[in-house]
Amino acid sequence: SQQGEEDPQALSIQEGENATMNCSYKTSINNLQWYRQNSGRGLVHLILIRSNEREKHSGRLRVTLDTSKKSSSLLITASRAADTASYFCATRLPPRQLTFGSGTQLTVLP
Amino acid sequence: GAGVSQSPRYKVAKRGQDVALRCDPISGHVSLFWYQQALGQGPEFLTYFQNEAQLDKSGLPSDRFFAERPEGSVSTLKIQRTQQEDSAVYLCASSLRLGTGGNTIYFGEGSWLTVV
Numbered sequence: 223s224q225q226g227e228e229d230p231q232a233l234s235i236q237e238g239e240n241a242t243m244n245c246s247y248k249t250s251i252n253n254l255q256w257y258r259q260n261s262g263r264g265l266v267h268l269i270l271i272r273s274n275e276r277e278k279h280s281g282r283l284r285v286t287l288d289t290s291k292k293s294s295s296l297l298i299t300a301s302r303a304a305d306t307a308s309y310f311c312a313t314r315l316p317p318r319q320l321t322f323g324s325g326t327q328l329t330v331l332p
Numbered sequence: 333g334a335g336v337s338q339s340p341r342y343k344v345a346k347r348g349q350d351v352a353l354r355c356d357p358i359s360g361h362v363s364l365f366w367y368q369q370a371l372g373q374g375p376e377f378l379t380y381f382q383n384e385a386q387l388d389k390s391g392l393p394s395d396r397f398f399a400e401r402p403e404g405s406v407s408t409l410k411i412q413r414t415q416q417e418d419s420a421v422y423l424c425a426s427s428l429r430l431g432t433g434g435n436t437i438y439f440g441e442g443s444w445l446t447v448v
Contacts, residue, residue, distance in 0.1 A: 262441075263441055263442075264336070264423060264425075264439035264440050264441045264442055265375070265423070265425075265439040266439070267436050267437065267438070270436075310374050310375075312374075319365065319377045319380055319388060319391075320365070320377065320437065321377060322367075322374035322375045322376070323374050324372075324373055324374045325372075325373070325374050
């Protein structure tokens with residue numbers, strides 16, 4: 223079963239706009255990670271935020287975590303057509319393994 | 333190799349046929365994971381190895397699924413008597429250290445299985 227739920231399921235924006243994706247999860251976690259998957263490819267790790275962190279930045283990515291609401295958001299600023307992909311959040315609470323959400327399909331129109 | 337390598341990339345199997353999917357993790361990576369990803373869904377955990385030891389197989393959907401990593405490097409996921417619901421992408425991943433806590437895990441491109 224999937225631990226997380228991403229919202230929205232699909233998002234379409236114009237190049238240059240910001241894209242925000244949300245993730246909600248059900249149980250306590252050790253950390254939360256975001257992954258990207260291009261069509262027909264494997265997953266690529268983007269960023270990890272620990273349960274004691276509230277915000278983290280990496281380039282054009284900004285991730286927030288609210289453990290009281292069991293939710294996280296991924297913001298991609300100044301989006302590019304190459305950002306078109308599916309984005310997944312994944313959580314882990316030992317001894318469970320990394321558990322993924324159902325993903326947000328982002329389309330950035332040139 | 334530079335990344336996680338999986339083979340075959342695409343496999344069409346007739347219902348009832350046995351299939352074997354291979355994963356070559358990044359050299360030296362201790363942890364190896366198998367995930368199953370249905371179309372339009374996120375990956376679902378199948379099993380986890382630490383070196384040659386299979387420490388968690390709680391995600392294997394039935395006893396038709398079997399995974400091994402006999403020498404702590406290459407791993408094989410075997411599916412016996414395939415059924416249509418087994419159609420999915422099977423993703424292999426590896427990480428340098430134990431488990432996934434705080435360690436980056438690297439995914440292969442996946443093996444796309446279609447059961448007809």
